[in-house]
Amino acid sequence: MTLKNDRLLRALRRESVDCTPVWIMRQAGRYLPEYRETRTKAGDFLTLCKTPELACEVTLQPLRRFELDAAILFSDILTIPDAMGLGLTLNEGVGPRFSKPLRAAADVEKLPEIDVSSDLAYVTDAVKMIRRELDGAVPLIGFSGSPWTLATYMVEGGGSKDFRLVKGMMHDQPRVAHSLLQKNTDAVVNYLKAQAAAGVQSLMLFDTWGGVLSTPDYVDFSLSYMAQIVEALKADEVSRDIPITLFTKGGGQWLEKIADTGCDAVGLDWTTPLSDAYQRIGDRVALQGNMDPTVLYASDTKVQTEATRILHEMGTANGHIFNLGHGIHPQIEPARVKTLVDTVHSVSKEIRGN
Amino acid sequence: MTLKNDRLLRALRRESVDCTPVWIMRQAGRYLPEYRETRTKAGDFLTLCKTPELACEVTLQPLRRFELDAAILFSDILTIPDAMGLGLTLNEGVGPRFSKPLRAAADVEKLPEIDVSSDLAYVTDAVKMIRRELDGAVPLIGFSGSPWTLATYMVEGGGSKDFRLVKGMMHDQPRVAHSLLQKNTDAVVNYLKAQAAAGVQSLMLFDTWGGVLSTPDYVDFSLSYMAQIVEALKADEVSRDIPITLFTKGGGQWLEKIADTGCDAVGLDWTTPLSDAYQRIGDRVALQGNMDPTVLYASDTKVQTEATRILHEMGTANGHIFNLGHGIHPQIEPARVKTLVDTVHSVSKEIRGN
8 A cells, every 4th residue: 555645664764755754752642632531431551552443543643633744553562571471550650560570580481472463462453453544644653662671660560760670680690681581572573573464664662771771781681682673573574674763762872783783763862962863873774853852841932943953953864753752741732742743844844945 | 188098089180090999979878777877866867967977977987898989978969959948858768859849930039049158067067077087098079969950859849750840941931940050050169169168179060860951951051050160160279179070970972071161070870881981081081980880789799790890991091980870779788889899999909910
């Protein structure tokens, strides 16, 4: 099927575009009243994720409001450990919790292999339904948490400020940590292949917590596994042509290493100037980012100024996908997002003389 | 007075040393049973800070256990906003809270100028007492929070995950934010001058939250004020020869800019390889850091391996002060710290062939 709007895919391939494509991490989420309504209907967050009709509905909601250049599958990064039987609960305010966290070598050893086609069928069903509903309007992005990021939640049993338990395992029982990371990697590869087979047109790995590691630990315990995933996807008939974006929050010092994995695009948080990133790796990969999400708390004028500043950092260079440097906060006014999306399109057209 | 151990000051001046000096951020703190005992005696944390005898006692405690090459004044980074009347409470588990946070332009306007010599006399009294007790054994480090870091707590009213309010002020009312930062800067300058006059032999600015800013915002709202402080201290008779260290957590991408302030040393968190930092700015400043504090949860062997790895990154180059990349966690076994300190001394001696 030909896409009516293929800006995202063109930018990911570093081809010319009429204007810069834009989507927003967590664009389907709590800042939208219609999302909150659907979520209330679902009862809880996991039910929302696990009911393809509802996941499809919330995926499409932001596209009805804003001229976004992509849809992203509504799901959670913790679907894999949930399928592994760790007992996930997701509550607003509290954050994710696993009732059966992995604390010892034996826990990791006993971790079951998942069968994506049955255990995570609700995800691939949602992908198929969304593709049908989108009807080629914009591409659909699929995703997973990175093996390291999944491991942090699986070992800590939830979010953490100091990552005491998972880093303790990494430092003291590196073999156990590597065994867990390999199991996560195998599951992520199968998961993303299944998403590709179901119809996603772009893939993204969220390495939300890679940035809490030292450089050698990042390379050994996070990046090397993401590199394995990229390699496996590029070696597979179905997924080989689907561009993949790696995003390590706090990974600004490691951009060259991330680009070395062979990924197609690198996500940037707001601490790295886009122009620096372009100089460092822009000849090899596309760049996604990178406005500070808190700018959306400010006035429309400030949103316009900041989006314009960022677009000028890329100028007319190819290979930029505009996004925030992290997920949108739940308290943001939807009107600010409209301002942002419209500004990105109009200013980037002007910059290109279109 | 001649110091019996001047390794720290020599390393800060990038002179040769017999072995690498080491101290630990938060070395006087909750991981030590004797600290917890003194704190219980004091009743609460603020009383501990505000009673020079007790502050002196806890400052000296870690030096009785470990062969540390420096003492650091026991105090809190929030003494300045406390003196400004914002109503500080510090409770374990909850973190700092201000009962009168700054939310509007009028709040910032009304902020009183503090008189360090009376309002913060408890700090300078503690400095004098500690110097007397140390009797030249090791140098004493004084410190302050950076203007931006102080502002985050003053506006948010406590710690924050997203810095919504202070960034909102920065984006939407930049003049108000700058006015607050200038007031903080003036207070910090007076505060550090007073610490210098009272006898501290080295100074440090903790910019704990500079790393949450975009590069242009970091330069405008955090670094430029730290640069003002460095300049003011270097222009003052009493403080001009006291080396000053700037530490922005998460500032690895901005090391050159930090060194440009004219500071004597740059603190590094654990995400930047020490060897990279040395290549980038080691010809201009000393480097302090940078072991991941979570390594101290691991075995003695791992602590030794990791400290050795970091020391080898510097090799025989001058200008390294070993430290963690962030404060020591309260759950750490004191025995691990002994292993760390002893390893730093013995391995760095070996590396130098001493």
